[in-house]
Amino acid sequence: xxxxxxxxxxxxxxxxxxxxxxxxxxxxxxxxxxxxxxxxxxxxxxxxxxxxxxxxxxxxxxxxxxxxxxxxxxxxxxxxxxxxxxxxxxxxxxxxxxxxxxxxxxxxxxxxxxxxxxxxxxxxxxxxxxxxxxxxxxxxxxxxxxxxxxxxxxxxxxxxxxxxxxxxxxxxxxxxxxxxxxxxxxxxxxxxxxxxxxxxxxxxxxxxxxxxxxxxxxxxxxxxxxxxxxxxxxxxxxxxxxxxxxxxxxxxxxxxxxxxxxxxxxxxxxxxxxxxxxxxxxxxxxxxxxxxxxxxxxxxxxxxxxxxxxxxxxxxxxxxxxxxxxxxxxxxxxxxxxxx
Ligand code: TXA
Ligand code: MG
Numbered sequence: 001x002x003x004x005x006x007x008x009x010x011x012x013x014x015x016x017x018x019x020x021x022x023x024x025x026x027x028x029x030x031x032x033x034x035x036x037x038x039x040x041x042x043x044x045x046x047x048x049x050x051x052x053x054x055x056x057x058x059x060x061x062x063x064x065x066x067x068x069x070x071x072x073x074x075x076x077x078x079x080x081x082x083x084x085x086x087x088x089x090x091x092x093x094x095x096x097x098x099x100x101x102x103x104x105x106x107x108x109x110x111x112x113x114x115x116x117x118x119x120x121x122x123x124x125x126x127x128x129x130x131x132x133x134x135x136x137x138x139x140x141x142x143x144x145x146x147x148x149x150x151x152x153x154x155x156x157x158x159x160x161x162x163x164x165x166x167x168x169x170x171x172x173x174x175x176x177x178x179x180x181x182x183x184x185x186x187x188x189x190x191x192x193x194x195x196x197x198x199x200x201x202x203x204x205x206x207x208x209x210x211x212x213x214x215x216x217x218x219x220x221x222x223x224x225x226x227x228x229x230x231x232x233x234x235x236x237x238x239x240x241x242x243x244x245x246x247x248x249x250x251x252x253x254x255x256x257x258x259x260x261x262x263x264x265x266x267x268x269x270x271x272x273x274x275x276x277x278x279x280x281x282x283x284x285x286x287x288x289x290x291x292x293x294x295x296x297x298x299x300x301x302x303x304x305x306x307x308x309x310x311x312x313x314x315x316x317x318x319x320x321x322x323x324x325x326x327x328x329x330x331x332x333x334x335x336x337x338x339x340x
Pocket of ligand 2: 147
């Protein structure tokens with residue numbers, strides 16, 4: 001199968017492919033998603049195959065109207081309505097109880113809930129409207145790898161496995177949506193994203209962050225908890241905020257091969273890195289760093305001689321909570337300085 005790159009002008013063709021049960025990757029403001037008709041069980045099953053994703057890890061359902069949520073949710077509680085009004089379209093995914101016998105098990109992984117997202121990307125909202133059905137949309141990467149923030153990243157992972165990719169340039173945010181479980185009495189953030197805990201609490205009051213670890217034989221309640229995530233082939237080290245970058249540079253010099261360095265321009269301007277350091281700038285702050293994190297990890301993954309990558313950490317709040325959550329997973333929790 002040849003994977004087509006659709007431009008925004010080809011939207012109709014992309015919508016036809018979705019209607020025909022084919023897979024089309026789509027842009028969102030967070031990362032690219034792997035789209036299929038959420039009401040077509042065969043198409044949804046193909047999504048798991050193309051990604052190599054375990055079938056008990058449920059998919060997000062992308063909608064372009066409140067009516068689409070009403071069609072598949074058992075009910076929309078007042079808190080959910082308030083959050084939708086405030087943050088949709090945008091990077092907040094909301095989990096609600098499913099209306100029985102609507103979406104297939106392939107979508108929900110057998111749970112009695114479903115995750116809804118109204119992405120802030122006009123082309124994708126148009127695609128959903130033209131297809132006339134909601135789209136499942138896991139991040140359009142091979143399972144375990146960093147999520148794709150460009151059409152090129154998607155092409156790299158899924159060329160030949162999907163019908164097409166709707167290209168709308170690089171995504172703005174760069175890390176996936178906040179996942180909020182509103183299916184139980186106490187709302188819980190299952191995955192931090194650009195819509196922060198504080199922002200949600202301003203609308204609905206106090207919520208929890210999930211720290212529950214999922215066992216291998218359990219259905220994951222929290223996204224991605226039991227699977228390897230965002231992992232390039234090289235070992236990733238987190239450089240904690242406040243670390244002395246001169247010491248990092250000295251450590252790099254003593255390493256046998258090339259070491260990838262992902263840090264802000266300010267760090268590169270003030271640190272004398274040795275010749276075996278390969279630079280990738282994360283820009284100016286945590287916003288640009290979140291935008292570029294997966295791009296940098298993927299860029300270094302293309303260079304087999306890089307066996308180690310050090311990545312700048314940020315304070316664990318606001319967007320930093322989302323950034324550090326992804327960085328922690330890609331590093332398997334390893335911090336520089338504890339390394340040897
Ligand atoms: O920003 C995003 O959310 C992107 C774009 C494409 O929309 N999508 C995305 O999908 O990140 P995915 O499948 O890579 O991550 C969604 C996470 C999964 O880890 C899954 O476990 C969780 O959401 N999830 C989905 N439905 C759920 C449910 N009913 N209950 C609990 N977790 C759920
Ligand atoms: Mg993903």
